Amino acid sequence: MKRLIVLILVMFFSFINYAQAEQSPAKATFAGGCFWCMESAFDKLPGVLETLSGYTGGRNKDPSYEQVSGGWTGHYEALQITYDPEKISYRQLLQVFWHNIDPTDDEGQFCDKGPQYRSAIFYHHDEQKRLALESKNNLQNSQKFPEPIKTAIKAAGPFYLAEPYHQNYYRKNPLSYQFYRYTCGRDRRLNELWGESNDIR
Incomplete structure (x- = not known):
């Protein structure tokens, strides 16, 4: 009987923690190389409310x-995503992340x-880590x-916004962005x- 009560309590508090973790809006943070390219992958997803390029982990x-960019701060170029978990799940965001790196x-x-x-x-709570x-x-x-x-899995820490010209770079400078992406061989390697049928990048 005691074992059953303990099990019920564990399940109850796990549910409470999950519900609190997935409050709307929620945040996700990923590093996948150049943050310009990561922005373009996530901005088009239904349920993604905002993407911000920045630095974290250092x-x-x-x-x-x-x-x-000098490589001595320990920071990653990263993307912080604000999303509505009722429209897109963290599991779906992970799938898009993997297919873009x-x-x-x-x-x-x-x-x-x-x-x-x-x-x-960079996980923001235990459920994201799991x-x-x-x-x-x-x-x-x-x-x-x-x-x-x-790919490393780390606890999220302070996230510092990149300079304004980096935000939405792919939209503000489409020709230079496409030139960079092509010469970097990103899509070739992702294919x-x-x-090549990948439709989530």
Whole structure:
């Protein structure tokens, strides 16, 4: 009887924690190399309310792009997403994240190399951590890639906004953005990894 009561209490508090974690709006933070490209992938999703390019995971408070791009602050180029969990789930956001990165590269992403361009999932609460670990394990166990999955999973910390000219860069500068994306080989590599029919990038 005591065991049943304990089980019911655990389930009840787990439900309460999940409900609190998924209050609307919710936040998700991902690093996938150049944040311009990550913005364009998530902005078009129904239920995504806002995307912000910035820096997280490092030591320096309020770093500049020049400091982060130098590779010595410990920060990642990252994207913080505000979303409505009643319209899009964190699990769906994870799926889009994975299909927009090379999870086997621990030196950066595509043509951008250095610690600031590595991929990572920054979880905001325990349920996001659980789902992130689950998705990473599922991808590894799928044997889709012969190499191990290198994407880090870390607790979210302070997120510092990138300079205004970085926000929505792909919209404000479409030609230079497309030129950069093409010459960086991002789509070519994503096609190799996930297939040309991928419609979530």
